Amino acid sequence: MLDITFIRSNREIVKQGMLNKGEPTADAVDEVIKKDETWRQLVTEIGTLRAESNSRAREIGILMGQGKKEEAQNLIRETGEVKEKIKELEKSLDVIQKERDTLLYQIPNVPDESVPVGKTDEDNVVFSAWGEPLQQEWRLPHWELASEKNWLDFERGSKVAGAGFPFYVGALARLQRSLINFFLNEAVLHGFTEIQPPYFVNEDSARGTGQIPDKEDMMYTVPGDGFFAIPTAEVPVTNFHRDEIIEMKDMPVYYCAYTPCWRREAGSYGADVRGLNRLHQFDKVELVKFVHPDESDGELERLREYAESLLQKLDLPYRTLLMCTGDMGFTQTKKYDLEVWSPGQKRWLEVSSCSNFGSFQARRMQLRFRNEKGKTEILHTLNGSGLALPRVVASILETYQTESGDLKIPEVLIPFMGTDRV
């Protein structure tokens, strides 16, 4: 949610940003400003009437205290009219406010100036690249190697849960656990505080990070309890401080969390969903930052660099994309995607997405800090994957496989795996 005051004084910028993000029109901006004007008028009017009603009530109290019942009765009679008027206006205010807020929720965050304007993923910019993508023809896609080794069981996954819920078996299960440990250890070394969040959240939390209204279809729900299965740890971790004021001395706040993630992924098909490319449940280590508004630009770059360093330590070639306005999503001001090379499929796989949300999420959540002057101020949030597991696993299976059909273990994972080859 954008600040209505910001929208009022930056009408054209907000409109342009909305169009750049691919919204068909930016009419909501004009409408919300109009609604807000009416809203403010009503608030002022109601305030005045309430002031009057309050002062009369106080007078009545004093008269009663002095035993002047007659005079008090007169005043009480007169007050009825004001009360009626207030009730009436309050009803209108309620309606207007709902209309205003609905519009407000429809206006996306404004892209940063450094973000390229574009419509689709074709317009994303390759920001950087690292490593030499392997091209040998003998490399098998990860699902073939995994099948030969009995490491992945999609059939039983379907039987037990459904499509997109595979079992990881034996060495591959251990490899995932090793990656989780590696990622968490690295994050803690870089100053992130490790937390284990709930895997289900309530509606308020889903709204706080912007999953609703808009993207509730992406989440699994728990019937009867009103819970959503988290689509990413971002949801519970960012909501950790919802409705709180963080002291300046405690800023910036960095968290990392490992969780499974559940996504319905309605409408996905084809090669996209082969093997580990796209699942309904996957593991991820997520990084979340709460920072001073002046710092968020730099913090995004450091977040990106940190995520990249993980791929470098695993020695997996990757490239970093700077997402264009049309492909970046509703809530972000700027976003990088990290894509790892999949030599068995000869394609890039997204394994991390690092985003700056500015004050957009924080405002919804009333997530504030006490600034230098002791005033409360909405802070900025960022998050990034560090990293999403299945595609990293896929890339490892394809990058580290030998021509004889074994799998070498990336050096940094050997301590966790207890072996250098499986």
Next chain:
RNA sequence: GGAGAGAUGGCUGAGUGGUCGAAAGCGCUCCCCUGCUAAGGGAGUAUACUCCAAAAGGGUAUCGAGGGUUCGAAUCCCUCUCUCUCCGCCA
């Protein structure tokens, strides 16, 4: 799941229909005094919205949340949420 108790400002904790946004204490900030790592005195110290060009300053709302009664509610009524205690169940 059953029974009971409770939810007040950064914290502790008063307040059961009338100048209560809320006593007092603690903490914190500033000032004064004090020649010493103590003590004393004074002032200040919630959040959101809104009016005003802005500052100063007004106004409104908020005592877990929502609704109700009333001229007036932290205080009465209803619903919900959460916390604690005891019992049951349990990884």
